[in-house]
Amino acid sequence: MRLAHILRSKMEWLGRPGATVLSSRIRLARSLRGRPFPNHSEATELRAVLLQAFRACKGQPAFAKAAFVELDDVTELDRTLLVERHVISHQQATAGPDRGVVLSPGESLSVLVNEEDHLRLQGLSPGLSLEAGFERLRRLDSRLGEQLPYAYDDKLGYLTACPTNLGTGLRASCLLHLPALMITGRIQTVLDGLGGAGMVARGIYGEGSRVLGDLFQVSNSTTLGRTEADYIRSVERAIGRLVAREESERRMLLSDNRLQLEDQAARSLGLLLHARVLSFDEALSLLSRVRLGAELGLLDTPLENVDRLFIEARPAHLQVTSGGELEGPEIDRRRAEIVRAALS
Amino acid sequence: MKCESCRKNPATVYYKEVVHNQVVEKHLCEPCADQLAPFSLIDHLMAGFRRPPAEPKRVKCASCGLPYASFQKTWLLGCPDCYSSFAPQLSALIPKLQGFERHRGGAYEPATNVGAIVAKRRAELADSIAKEDFEAAARIRDEIRKLEG
Numbered sequence: 001m002r003l004a005h006i007l008r009s010k011m012e013w014l015g016r017p018g019a020t021v022l023s024s025r026i027r028l029a030r031s032l033r034g035r036p037f038p039n040h041s042e043a044t045e046l047r048a049v050l051l052q053a054f055r056a057c058k059g060q061p062a063f064a065k066a067a068f069v070e071l072d073d074v075t076e077l078d079r080t081l082l083v084e085r086h087v088i089s090h091q092q093a094t095a096g097p098d099r100g101v102v103l104s105p106g107e108s109l110s111v112l113v114n115e116e117d118h119l120r121l122q123g124l125s126p127g128l129s130l131e132a133g134f135e136r137l138r139r140l141d142s143r144l145g146e147q148l149p150y151a152y153d154d155k156l157g158y159l160t161a162c163p164t165n166l167g168t169g170l171r172a173s174c175l176l177h178l179p180a181l182m183i184t185g186r187i188q189t190v191l192d193g194l195g196g197a198g199m200v201a202r203g204i205y206g207e208g209s210r211v212l213g214d215l216f217q218v219s220n221s222t223t224l225g226r227t228e229a230d231y232i233r234s235v236e237r238a239i240g241r242l243v244a245r246e247e248s249e250r251r252m253l254l255s256d257n258r259l260q261l262e263d264q265a266a267r268s269l270g271l272l273l274h275a276r277v278l279s280f281d282e283a284l285s286l287l288s289r290v291r292l293g294a295e296l297g298l299l300d301t302p303l304e305n306v307d308r309l310f311i312e313a314r315p316a317h318l319q320v321t322s323g324g325e326l327e328g329p330e331i332d333r334r335r336a337e338i339v340r341a342a343l344s
Numbered sequence: 345m346k347c348e349s350c351r352k353n354p355a356t357v358y359y360k361e362v363v364h365n366q367v368v369e370k371h372l373c374e375p376c377a378d379q380l381a382p383f384s385l386i387d388h389l390m391a392g393f394r395r396p397p398a399e400p401k402r403v404k405c406a407s408c409g410l411p412y413a414s415f416q417k418t419w420l421l422g423c424p425d426c427y428s429s430f431a432p433q434l435s436a437l438i439p440k441l442q443g444f445e446r447h448r449g450g451a452y453e454p455a456t457n458v459g460a461i462v463a464k465r466r467a468e469l470a471d472s473i474a475k476e477d478f479e480a481a482a483r484i485r486d487e488i489r490k491l492e493g
Contacts, residue, residue: 154447
């Protein structure tokens with residue numbers, strides 16, 4: 001199956017419309033015994049690993065309909081598309097030849113080849129579903145491990161290029177929408193509190209304290225010394241607490257500042273419906289307020305349309321759906337068009 | 345190597361500073377380094393990088409040749425064998441990063457022969473049937489047939 005086809009297909013991982021937890025992701029870092037890590041590899045070595053990894057993946061039932069993509073072979077637009085979908089990192093997109101990705105339809109399973117480690121196995125599922133997502137990933141990992149000689153040490157576990165991924169190589173994360181905690185300004189305290197629980201949080205878009213769209217990713221900060229199930233459970237527990245906090249802030253806002261909240265949501269919708277030029281930053285901030293308003297019943301905008309826009313308003317997605325590359329100002333004009341069409 | 349500041353104690357800290365657009369590099373002992381950069385954040389960040397006394401500048405991975413100094417800059421090791429080549433340095437660093445020093449997750453037990461793989465597949469088959477995932481079950485059944493030739 002072609003990459004373009006997969007990227008145009010439905011995003012299976014987009015969860016229940018309006019949910020606080022949008023998606024769950026687990027990744028396992030794996031390296032191959034006897035081979036230098038990608039950052040320390042010659043081109044021939046990278047090539048050999050890429051072919052070896054692709055061959056091992058080709059035999060996997062989970063990848064029967066998958067796309068096998070050498071990143072150097074696809075257009076820059078397609079690479080950006082993969083970054084926007086969080087399938088590959090920006091670093092991987094620009095790293096040069098002999099980097100690749102194996103991607104199942106719906107993006108539920110993927111394997112990145114020659115990123116920081118030889119292999120990064122990723123599972124993506126909708127809503128808060130880390131445990132279910134891990135089950136599929138564990139099976140893929142076990143099967144790939146039969147064909148590929150993983151670098152493993154009895155004391156240190158799976159050996160990774162950076163010691164921060166050592167041991168299980170497991171990073172479990174959730175993508176959350178936390179607009180009420182942002183409005184009340186309690187977000188920082190809440191996120192700081194996660195550190196003590198062994199979690200790390202970051203804004204998905206924007207830098208530092210300027211988080212765009214009120215979207216956060218929360219994941220385990222360490223990978224060695226506990227079981228996979230322990231790490232997954234501790235992330236699920238932390239996410240559960242965060243969601244409860246967000247919900248209590250929402251109830252408080254509704255009872256104390258209902259009119260203001262409704263006004264903000266309606267103004268945001270007004271801008272989205274009437275703007276003729278929309279930057280990604282502005283669109284994301286306004287969509288976040290509309291999403292909150294719709295979720296609380298203050299607006300009757302269909303939530304699934306709002307959720308879709310969080311992805312479709314991104315620059316590469318816009319260009320792909322518009323059928324070709326667009327220049328800067330054209331992108332913002334086109335964004336305003338699709339937002340208007342989706343929300344009116 | 346002696347500390348470049350007091351010239352008495354052995355140099356255990358590598359110190360780098362930018363002064364008037366010039367990079368100044370010094371090898372210092374801990375007390376002198378603390379005077380130059382007395383805040384605790386540095387301490388914290390440098391905790392893993394304090395050099396053990398045995399001239400580790402020359403330490404290289406026996407397999408891939410990566411110098412330990414390169415890891416100190418990039419945080420990336422050169423190959424899986426670096427973990428044994430740099431064991432003295434990493435055994436101090438890893439518990440600081442991870443809070444533990446020993447893996448407790450699932451062990452890597454690659455199935456080495458057809459019999460073992462078939463046994464694994466049979467377990468998967470039973471699993472799929474229990475979950476009523478008959479599409480997967482059929483696929484695994486075909487695989488077992490193929491493996492058993």
